[in-house]
Amino acid sequence: MFEWLFVLLSPVLPYADAQPQKDYVGLAAAEAAYSALIPDTAPVKPKVPTKDCTTCKGTGRVRTGDNQGWTKCPDCDPELGQGTSR
Secondary structure: OHHHHHHHHOOOOOOOOOOOOOOOHHHHHHHHHHHHHOOOOOOOOOOEEHHHOOOOOOOOEEEOOOOOOEEEOOOEEOOOOOOOOO
């Protein structure tokens, strides 16, 4: 009879060997400090004039990844080397 009563009341009765609840305040503080150190954006690499670019060697275009075509060079800007004419 007592066994049946213990089974019924087991969710209510505290356990003697129950694990203490973990304190996550230190963990949350460490994650907040780490996320504050991470930069929001990656540093932007300045573009160079097309004639000085080492990636495309002054052509202004590079091969695509599949080597099937050409695309605009990501490292240079053709307008940087030109002066403004009127």
